[in-house]
Amino acid sequence: MESGLNQIRPIIQVNDLHKSFGTQEVLRGITLAVESGAVVSVIGASGSGKSTFLRCLNYLERPSSGEIIVDGETIGASAAAPGRRAAEPSSRDIARMRSTLGMVFQQFNLWPHMTVLGNVIEAPIQVKRMPRREAEDLGRQFLAKVNLLDKQNEYPAKLSGGQQQRVAIARALAMRPKVMLFDEATSSLDPELTTEVLEVMRDLARDGMTMLVVTHEMGFARDVSDRIVFLHAGRVEEDGCPAQVFNAPLSERCRQFVSSALG
Amino acid sequence: MFAVLQGAFDPALFWEYRVTLLIGLLQNLSIFAESAAVAIILAFIVGIARLSPRRALSWTATAYAEFFRNTPEYVLLVWIYFVLPLLLTKLVGMQVKFSPHLAAVIGLGVAYSGFMSETVRAGLRSIPGGQTEAAQSLGLSSLTILRRITLPQAIRRMLPEVINQLVSLFKATTIVSLISVQDIMYQVSMISVAEMRPVPLYTGAALIYCVVIIAATQALQALTQRWRTRGWA
């Protein structure tokens, strides 16, 4: 039943999420809640389903079953009335839900035929129908936030990996999402370049952005997260604060993973 | 043999009939331009359809492309000129007739749309999927993604191959005389018969086409090279 206190309602609620690719079941019932303003790191071995889980949230992968509630709106198979067959969410529902979630990809995925500023303002212009002038001001604001204002007229090919990823972050932020999803944002960066990106992510966390971060960077997970979720074989094996997960995990597998990851 | 060779190249003959020949050439050029337009438009429709997630659509488009890529142009021209009007007449109830020019434009247009649709498809697929995903996650609609992200990049990649195919199309316009279009080859045949001297005209035609095509190909490649390497590419 609804409690009257809205701030207690988590901004993301996932109930019993399943996802199969053909006969391969990758997510085997994930239940998770993310509160507004929290930074949640998702860790786990390759193949544990971390990326798939993230991609189900903004419907880049279609969940096989389960419920996803983002900011009070349910999308997913059980959005239909009880007793009727689950309806496919309309593209408008998906688009609306995606505008609440911003995503940063491992491969940056900048559009090479547009300038840095062009990349950032494209979505506000096309989706929110923002006038160009306004969008450019907005874009410059976010580029300044990631320290790349001086590169606004460059093409992505001229930028380093770390710079490209920061542009990608600015591009996602420009749509003013309520939650930022990071899908192994630093995994394809050379070690020297990860710092600049992690810096930006720390700043974001400090400003109170809700963040769901799939990562291998244990240092970041331990220092910046409010909560850490350890996934193994498509299930949540450990879910707690950094101190617990790193120092006194309840699950043996989690303990093994963490100790080998931290070296 | 050398005496005959002397008579083989006779620019004077070309000069004498230059007006007739040029009018014929105009037919080739107009058919080329019109069928190129038809081919390009159809190629985009079919190429995009081939990538549709809807099976019925992609399968039909693939069947279309495979049929027109593997059927001789001459057969298509003849079929469209003779058979299609009869079928349409039966369908519509009114007498339908195609002019040779129209039949040639339709025939060459659909024939080459088959090849070009393959180029369009390959070009669209060459854009990394991650760019589309990023656009989707920002809330852009499929149409906007196609228009703003995929097509601008894909068209640049398609350009060299499309130019090759347009050159082939121009070469193919030489056969339109076979469905009674009074193009340059038609005029050449007429003049050869009238003058009883096939050697200089046919040799000249071969040489002129050869030179024109080589020159055009070089020029177009040079032009697109400059356009493609400008900016971000």
Added chain:
Amino acid sequence: MIENFNRYVLANVEPLLGGLWVTLYVCFWSFLLALILGLVACLIRLRGGFLRYLAIPYIEFCRATPIFVQLLWVNYVWPEIFGFPQTVTGAGIIALALQSSGYLAETFRAGFDGLPKGQREAAAAVGMSRWRVLYRIELPQVALVAMPLVINQLAVIVKSSTLVSVIAISDLMYQGLKIVNQWYEPIEVLTAIALAYFLLIFSISRVANAVYVHFQAKFGIAGYR
């Protein structure tokens, strides 16, 4: 329409099949000739010293001139200048071969260019004569890489062969048009011929594709299509 089919197609099956045979005959011989001419032109272009300056224009001419123009030229002009071909069939075969030899020469050239340089040097170091190297080491590899495109050229030859009906070679197209001109009932005959050509050419394309896939899997050759 079915009765028309019987009347005009099935009743004329003999001349139509005869035409098909002529088509296959012409295509086979011009394909063979094209392979030889293309290979020779390619080798001369790559290694022929000053003869290269003959090979290059030859290749460019064959590729740039439309097949129809070449056909008429070979048929009407060559007998007067060179004394051959004396038959229209010969003219058709030669013209089709010329057109394809240009493309094949370029295909082979790309194949040769793709060979690692070290191979020739290694073979020479072992003492193989240049001809041996060509024959045992280079050609087999080029043949492998070029095979899909070569088979595709056969498909192109079959497509272009429809034009030889214009110089009165009794191929499938010629026979079909003859029936149409006789009876003024084009629908069934022309549709049947279109389908026949399509099936023939489509099959050849499929073979080319299968060869490409098979060679990719078996030899891991980074070929080209």
